[in-house]
Amino acid sequence: MKGCALQTASFMPRLQRLIDAADGPALVVRTSGECLAANAAARPLCEALRRRDPELRGLILSATAGGTVTGRVVLNGDSEDRRAFEICVVPEDSDLFLLVARDVTMEDNLTHALLRSRDLYKDLMACSADFGWETDAAGVFTYISPGGALGYSPRELFGQLSQAILGLGEHADDNVFSTRQAQRGARIWVRARDGTRVLLVVSAVPVHDKNGEWIGARGVARDITRDHEREATLRLDQASQALMGRIIVAIRSEADPEDILRAAAQSAAQALRAQAAVILARRSKEKTTITAPLAESADLDRIARDALTASDADAEEEVSVGLDAGERQCLTTCIAASAELRAAIVFARDVATEPWRAHEIELVHGMAGHLSIALKQAEILERLEALSRHDDLTGLLNRRALMAELADRLAQARRHGRRGCLLLIDLDHFKALNDS
Structure with a gap:
């Protein structure tokens, strides 16, 4: 808009010259908001006055009290045509005001972009x-x-x-x-x-x-402390499972209870980095002490016997694992395979430099459970083997076992040049009685 001419002859030519010479928006308005004169740059402000923009009218009304009023007005704040102006309202008389403005839309947009960038930075940092x-x-x-x-x-x-x-x-x-x-x-x-x-x-x-x-x-x-602890726990679990797998393979590769205990102790001692290990197995009719192929120790033997005695008192507990209260802080496990077979294994190492950890105790507890099952199976195999060679009622060798034993004894006698006597006793009706 080139600008409308002053409609009242009483207006001073000075106002028109100011409007024409202004670098930015300039206009003359009444208290009611009526635009009397304006340059082309003031078109957005004139349109805002016709829409009765509250911020712009508020500046004009403030100037009615006398004195120059300045302020910032934002037009179309929620649209893409958003415009911002710094406005100075100069009263000429009680109903006539000169408005001179500066378009600060670019500065305002930069400020808003900076605020949005700051909020974005804060949100990203809070999330990351x-x-x-x-x-x-x-x-x-x-x-x-x-x-x-x-x-x-x-x-x-x-x-x-x-x-x-x-x-x-x-x-x-x-x-x-x-x-x-x-x-x-x-x-x-x-x-x-x-x-x-x-x-x-x-x-x-x-x-x-x-x-x-x-x-x-x-x-x-x-x-990331919790994440680190979870990762460490997972690594320990994986390592424990791998160690347990090797121990189980060692256990299952043996059939004799004593060999099973020895293999388990040796594998576990290597996994636990133990400096010494002692195995004590107790049967109902005999007592056998087995030392694993590691450093021997009288203290460990005593600890194993004490642990085995304590396990005898607690007949209901099949597997137990604990730390000895003495200075050596040995890791002890007791296994009750059956009423006739109990075993204790003691591991020792320098706890001053490498104390026992919870996952190692869990490893020994898991090993003890598998060891108990393996010992039970070994006892069953021993019993089956005995039944396959001996008569259950009399304890005598059956025919197959007798012939095998006889061949071995005769071969041994020939090697040593010894003489012997073989007695065959036939009992009438014994088979029928035994079978019944």
Whole structure:
């Protein structure tokens, strides 16, 4: 709009000259909002007055009290035609006002874009990290995100030396919070406020001044302690299953109870990095002590006997695992395969440098369960073998076993040149009696 001519002769030519000479929007209006004169740049403001825009009319009404009024007006705020103006309203008389404006749409859009970018940054950092930080050249925290970190509030961390408050040690070169090179996904153990150790994954970049001098670092960090513990637990489970598999294979490769115990103790001792192991097996009619092919120890033998005696008192418990209360802190397992067979295995190592861990105790407990089953099966096989050679009623050898035993005895007598006597006793009707 080129501009409409002043409709009242009483208007001073000065107002028209001001409107024509203005670099930006300029217009003359009445208190009612009627536009009397305007230049082409003021078209959006004239249209807003016709729509009775509340912000623009509010500035005009404020000027009726006398004195110049300034303010910011945003037109079409929710549309793509959004325009922003800084307006100065100068009263000429009680019903006549000169409006001079500056189009600040670009500045306003940049401000809104900056605000949106800041909100985006805050949301992304909240989703991707537990906290953001910045340090100076001395490694002192100069910024911590509002949520704080590691149990500390931002106020508590601000101004603190990162090495000292997080327990990072004295080597500045290893401090990711004072890095001079970009780092991504660095893992570092730190100390939280409650004293616990926390594993952080940190991404950081160095900060330089306008002269290229290094002045600090900034980055984000996330607590992955629980993830690390879950991964460690999973690795331990996988390792324990692999060890258990090897122990089970060793157990199943033997048939004799004593060989089963020896194989289990040897495999488990290697898996547990034990320095010594002792096996004690007790039957109802005989007692056998078996030392695994590791270092022997009288103390371990005593511990095994005590554990076996204690297991005899608790006849209901089939498998038990525990730590000896003595100075050696031996790992002991007791197995009750049956009423006639009980066994104890004791493992020992230097607990001062490598204490027993929970997953190792679980490993021995699992081994003991499989060992109990294997011993039961071995006893059943022994009994089946005995039944296959001996008569169940009399205990005498059956025909097949007798012929095999007789051949062995005769061969032995020939080798040594010994003489012997073979007696065959035939009992009338004995087979019928035995079969019944």
